Amino acid sequence: MTSQVSSPAEQADSTVVGEQRKAAGTKDVRRLERVVIRFAGDSGDGMQLTGDRFTSETASFGNDLSTLPNFPAEIRAPAGTLPGVSSFQLHFADHDILTPGDAPNVLVAMNPAALKANVGDLPRGAEIIVNTDEFTRRAMQKVGYDASPLEDGSLDGYHVHPVPLTTLTVEALKEFDLSRKEAERSKNMFALGLLSWMYHRPTEGTEKFLRSKFAKKPDIAAANIAAYRAGWNFGETTEDFAVSYEVAPATTAFPPGTYRNISGNLALAYGLIAASLQTDLPLFLGSYPITPASDILHELSRHKNFGVRTFQAEDEIAGIGAALGAAFGGSLAVTTTSGPGVALKSETIGLAVSLELPLLVVDIQRGGPSTGLPTKTEQADLLQAMYGRNGEAPVPVVAPCTPADCFDAALEAARIAVTYRTPVFLLSDGYLANGSEPWRVPEPGELPDLAVRFAQGPNHSLEDGTEVFWPYKRDPHTLARPWAVPGTPGLEHRIGGIEKQDGTGNISYDPANHDFMVRTRQAKIDGVAVPDLDVDDPDGARTLVLGWGSTYGPITAAVRRLRGAGEAVAQAHLRHLNPFPANLGAVLKRYDKVVVPEMNLGQLATLVRAKYLVDAHSYNQVNGMPFKAEQLAAALKEAIDD
Numbered sequence: 257m258t259s260q261v262s263s264p265a266e267q268a269d270s271t272v273v274g275e276q277r278k279a280a281g282t283k284d285v286r287r288l289e290r291v292v293i294r295f296a297g298d299s300g301d302g303m304q305l306t307g308d309r310f311t312s313e314t315a316s317f318g319n320d321l322s323t324l325p326n327f328p329a330e331i332r333a334p335a336g337t338l339p340g341v342s343s344f345q346l347h348f349a350d351h352d353i354l355t356p357g358d359a360p361n362v363l364v365a366m367n368p369a370a371l372k373a374n375v376g377d378l379p380r381g382a383e384i385i386v387n388t389d390e391f392t393r394r395a396m397q398k399v400g401y402d403a404s405p406l407e408d409g410s411l412d413g414y415h416v417h418p419v420p421l422t423t424l425t426v427e428a429l430k431e432f433d434l435s436r437k438e439a440e441r442s443k444n445m446f447a448l449g450l451l452s453w454m455y456h457r458p459t460e461g462t463e464k465f466l467r468s469k470f471a472k473k474p475d476i477a478a479a480n481i482a483a484y485r486a487g488w489n490f491g492e493t494t495e496d497f498a499v500s501y502e503v504a505p506a507t508t509a510f511p512p513g514t515y516r517n518i519s520g521n522l523a524l525a526y527g528l529i530a531a532s533l534q535t536d537l538p539l540f541l542g543s544y545p546i547t548p549a550s551d552i553l554h555e556l557s558r559h560k561n562f563g564v565r566t567f568q569a570e571d572e573i574a575g576i577g578a579a580l581g582a583a584f585g586g587s588l589a590v591t592t593t594s595g596p597g598v599a600l601k602s603e604t605i606g607l608a609v610s611l612e613l614p615l616l617v618v619d620i621q622r623g624g625p626s627t628g629l630p631t632k633t634e635q636a637d638l639l640q641a642m643y644g645r646n647g648e649a650p651v652p653v654v655a656p657c658t659p660a661d662c663f664d665a666a667l668e669a670a671r672i673a674v675t676y677r678t679p680v681f682l683l684s685d686g687y688l689a690n691g692s693e694p695w696r697v698p699e700p701g702e703l704p705d706l707a708v709r710f711a712q713g714p715n716h717s718l719e720d721g722t723e724v725f726w727p728y729k730r731d732p733h734t735l736a737r738p739w740a741v742p743g744t745p746g747l748e749h750r751i752g753g754i755e756k757q758d759g760t761g762n763i764s765y766d767p768a769n770h771d772f773m774v775r776t777r778q779a780k781i782d783g784v785a786v787p788d789l790d791v792d793d794p795d796g797a798r799t800l801v802l803g804w805g806s807t808y809g810p811i812t813a814a815v816r817r818l819r820g821a822g823e824a825v826a827q828a829h830l831r832h833l834n835p836f837p838a839n840l841g842a843v844l845k846r847y848d849k850v851v852v853p854e855m856n857l858g859q860l861a862t863l864v865r866a867k868y869l870v871d872a873h874s875y876n877q878v879n880g881m882p883f884k885a886e887q888l889a890a891a892l893k894e895a896i897d898d
Contacts, residue, residue: 283492284499290349291455291503292357295447296374297366297387298335299328299342302444307344309448309465313457315517315694318505319348322809324356324882325690329547329630336390336398341373352509354809354816356691358884364447366390366421369399380413385450387443389422417496421446428486432479442483449487456502459488510694518695520659520688521548524618525555527666528590529562534667534706535674537588539564542579544572547630548686549592549620572600576617580604583613584751586710586741588670592618595637596627602645605679607753609649609777612728612737614673614680616666617651621685623880632880633686635805636856641681642834642863648774650781652676653833655683657808660695662688665831667704672784674708677736683833685855687806687882711738711747716759725749727761735780786832788839793826795819799896800847802872804830804860806882807853813885814892823896833860836867844870851875851895853888 293310295303304325314321324345333340347357362383365371367390378384391404405411406418425443426436445466452459463481470477491497518526532539543553545568557566565587569575576591583589593601598619608615621637623629641653652672656665662684673680714723715738727749728737740747749761757764758772791800792815803811808829815827828843830836844850844864850872852861858874865872875891877883 283497285456285502286499287502287504289351289503290347290353291362291501292345292347292360293362293364293451293455294343294345294360294374294377295364295366295444296341296343296370297364297444298369299330299333299340300335301342301366302441303327303342303344303366306444306448307346309462310451310457311346311692312465312517313452313459313461314346314348315515316458316461318507319503320351320353320506320509320694321346321348321517321692322353322356323347323690323692324687326881327631336367336369336395338369338373338399341369343370343374348503350504350506352506354813355882355885358886362451364451366443366447368396368401368405371405372399372401375405375411375414378414381415383415383417384411385417385419385447387421387447388418389420419450419490419496424486424490425483428483429479432475432482434475434479439479442480445480445483446487446490449484449489450491450497451487452484453488453491454497454500456500459484511696513696515694515696517692518660518663519551519690519692520656520662520684521551521620521690522555523660523662523695524656524666524682524684524689525552525559527663528552528556528588528616528670529559529564530663530703531667531670531706532563532588534703535588535670535708537586537674537708539590540579540582540587541566541590541592542569542575542577542582543567543590543592544569544575544597546572546594546597548622548689549594549597549618551689552592552618552620572597573604576601576604576615580608580611580613580615583608583615584611584742586739588616588674589614590616590618592620594620594622594630595624595640598637598640598644605651606645606647606649608679609645609651610753610756611751612677612777612780613739614670614677616669616673616680616682618682618684620689621683623686623878629880631686633806633882634855634878634880635683635685635807636859636878637683638804638833638856638859639862641683648778650778651679651681651834652781652784653681653683655805655831655833656688657805657829657831659688659691659693663695663698667706668831671704671706674706674739675736676734676780676784677739678781681834683805685806708739711740711744713746726759728756729759730776730780735776735783782835784832784835786835786837789828789830789837789843791826791828791843795824797824797826798848799824799892800826800828800844800850801892802828802830802844802850802852802860802864804833804854807855810883810885810888811853814883814888817885817889818892818896823893825892825896830860833863841868844868844872849873849895849898851892853877853883853891855882 297303327342345356365386421443425446426439429439466480579589579591623632623634654669656662669680669682716726725747853875861872861874
C-alpha cells in the first residue's frame with residue numbers, strides 16, 4: 257500500500273484494539289498500517305540522533321521502514337533560522353514500503369523555524385507536536401511570524417499538541433547537578449520518549465545506547481535516560497494525548513533471515529569488506545573527507561581486524577594516487593568521493609584506464625555544480641562518470657538502487673574491476689548514503705566467488721623459444737591483462753601513462769598500435785558480462801518507465817499507485833550503466849513511450865536517445881530532494897494519457 261493516508265487521528269481504516277479501555281483507566285490504542293513522522297529543529301537540537309534512535313527501535317520491532325535525513329551544509333547554521341533547520345523523516349509500516357513518504361502524518365517541531373520550514377509539507381489533519389517554550393516573540397519574528405501561529409488560527413486544519421518540552425525536560429532533571437542549559441539539551445530525548453510511547457516503540461535499545469554513548473559521563477547518560485522516561489510518562493499521563501497507535505511488524509515483507517537497519521554508506525562499507533574477503537585481497541582505501549562520502553572512510557577505519565587499511569590523504573588527488581599505487585601492489589583498491597572530488601581525480605582515473613588496473617571509484621553524488629549543495633542529493637554525475645576524462649577512457653559504471661543494495665553493488669563493482677582489470681565507477685548519492693532500511697544479513701555461502709589469480713611466471717614465447725612475461729598479453733575471453741604483483745621474479749614491467757605497445761607494454765608512438773589499443777580497451781568494457789534487464793510488465797503496457805540509481809523507490813511506489821488505479825505501465829531499472837545490458841535496445845523498442853525520471857536534467861535519457869535512437873521522454877527534478885511518489889504518479893499518468 258503506497259497511497260497517502262490521513263492523520264493517525266482521522267485515518268479511516270484504523271481500529272481500536274480491544275474494548276474501550278478508557279473506562280478501565282487505560283487510553284485507546286489504534287492500529288495503523290503505516291505512519292510518516294518528521295522530527296525538526298535547529299541543527300544543534302539533535303534531530304538526526306532522535307530520528308536515528310526512533311528508526312533503530314522501529315527496525316528492532318520488525319516494521320519495514322525508509323528514512324530521509326535532511327540537514328544544513330553548515331556545521332552549525334544560525335540558531336532559530338530557516339537555513340538552520342535540520343529534520344529527519346521516517347516512514348514505517350506493517351507491509352513492504354519503498355520511500356520515506358511523501359508527506360508527514362506527524363511533525364515534531366522544536367521551534368518556530370522548524371514549524372515554518374515544514375508545515376507546508378503537511379496534509380490537512382496531520383498532527384503537530386510543538387515545543388511551546390521556544391515560541392517567544394523574538395524567535396517568531398526571526399522567521400517572519402508577526403503573530404503566534406499557535407494562536408492566530410493558521411493551524412486550525414491540523415491537530416496541534418502544544419507541549420512545553422523545554423520546561424518539562426528541565427523539571428524532570430531538577431535532581432541532577434546540571435545547569436539549565438545542560439538540562440535543556442536533553443529535550444530531544446523527552447520528545448523521543450513521548451513519540452516512543454505514542455507508537456509503542458521498544459525502549460531498552462535506546463537506554464542501552466545512551467549508557468554506551470555517554471559511558472565516560474554517567475551523569476549525562478542518566479540525565480538523558482531520565483528525560484527519555486519522562487517523555488514516555490508524559491504521554492501516558494497527559495490528557496492531550498488520548499490515543500496511542502500501533503503499527504504491527506511487517507511479518508510478510510521479509511523472507512526468513514537475520515535483519516538489521518542499515519544506511520547506504522554503511523552497507524557500501526560492509527560490501528567493500530566482503531569483496532576484500534571474497535577476493536582474498538587486502539582492502540585499501542585512499543580518500544579525502546567530503547560530504548556525503550566521509551562515512552565510508554570513518555566506517556572502514558574501524559575494521560583493521562579485517563585487514564583494511566585506510567589512508568586519509570591531504571587532497572583528492574593524493575587519495576586516488578595512493579589507491580592506484582595499492583592496486584599496482586595487489587590490493588583491492590578503493591577511493592571514495594563526491595562529484596567535486598571526481599573532477600580532481602579524473603587524470604588518475606585515466607591513468608588507471610591506461611595501466612588497466614582494478615580500482616573502485618565510489619562517487620556519492622550530491623547537488624552541484626562546484627561545491628553546490630553538499631548535504632542534498634542529485635544524480636548529475638552520470639555523464640561525468642561516463643566521459644569525464646581526456647582521450648578515449650571507457651570505465652564501467654554501476655549504480656545501487658536502495659540503501660541495502662549498496663552492499664551488493666559494491667560486490668558487483670569489485671567483480672568487474674578484478675575480472676576485467678579496470679577502474680569501475682560506483683554511483684550512489686546522498687539520498688541512499690544517509691537513508692536507511694532493513695537489510696537481511698547474507699550468509700557467507702551466498703556471496704560470490706571473486707577469487708583472483710595473479711601472474712606467476714612467463715606467459716609468452718618469443719620466436720627463439722625464450723619464455724618471457726608480456727604485461728599486456730590479454731585473456732581471450734575478458735581481454736584483461738595479467739595482474740603482476742611487484743617483486744615477483746621475472747615479471748618486471750614498465751608502467752606509466754604513455755601509450756603501451758600491445759603485448760609487450762613498451763612505450764609506443766606508433767599510430768596503428770594506438771588505434772588498436774584504444775579500440776581494445778573499449779572492446780574490453782563493451783564485453784563486460786552484465787545481466788539482461790528485467791522488465792516488470794504484468795499487463796502488456798504501452799509505456800515503460802526506465803530508471804537508475806536511487807529513483808527506484810519513488811518510481812516503484814508511483815507504478816504501484818498507477819496499477820492500483822487500473823493503469824497499465826511497465827517498469828525497468830538499470831544497475832549497469834556502462835555497458836548497458838545487451839537486451840536494453842530490444843526492450844526499449846517494445847514500447848510506444850519511454851519515460852526516464854532522473855534527478856538531473858536528462859543524462860540517462862541523453863545516453864539512451866544517442867545509443868538506441870529512442871525518443872525517451874525525460875522527467876527531471878534538481879531541487880536537492882528525492883522524488884515524491886504522488887508527484888511521479890501524476891507525471892506518469894499524464895505521459896500515459898498523452
